[in-house]
Amino acid sequence: KAGVTQTPRYLIKTRGQQVTLSCSPISGHRSVSWYQQTPGQGLQFLFEYFSETQRNKGNFPGRFSGRQFSNSRSEMNVSTLELGDSALYLCASSQGTGSSYNEQFFGPGTRLTVL
């Protein structure tokens, strides 16, 4: 089974721009979660999508948004980029239901640099 894939792997943007990151989950997984990883704040939960609906949300400003498509692929968008948005953005997929619903598998991440 193919793992979680994320595109692009690296991005460089300037302040004020917006960016879209993409995540393809493991086949059969219906839940996709997004996390931000920074040296200062560590790993922080952004949001989770399940069957095209946002099921859970972390404590991030409205500039961070996401969506999920019918094939479970997910995108996250960050508008009006700030320097502090520079981070590794990780996507994780899981079945989303049943006894393994909270076992998540991570992609390699997208490294976003904001200049």
Next chain:
Amino acid sequence: GDSVTQMEGPVTLSEEAFLTINCTYTATGYPSLFWYVQYPGEGLQLLLKATKADDKGSNKGFEATYRKETTSFHLEKGSVQVSDSAVYFCALSVEYNQGGKLIFGQGTELSVKP
């Protein structure tokens, strides 16, 4: 709120030494507990998990036991190798309509010298 605390790193060991990375948690409900590992330039890999009290998770020589009485989930390995050098994250997921949410500790960097 829910939280995870790990011992601070970096931890530096010689090859074949015994490893312990401490992890304690605070949670409402009945959390599942995980250890993830991150190698340089990569995402997180699930190392092991435990879903209820007294469960022992194990994988690749690593072990951790879910101790509800001490709210701990310490990671151990009897004999580390250079290839174990990485950052290790302890995490919890609480079982109530938060299926997609993991709360992570700050990570512990392990460096194994030959």
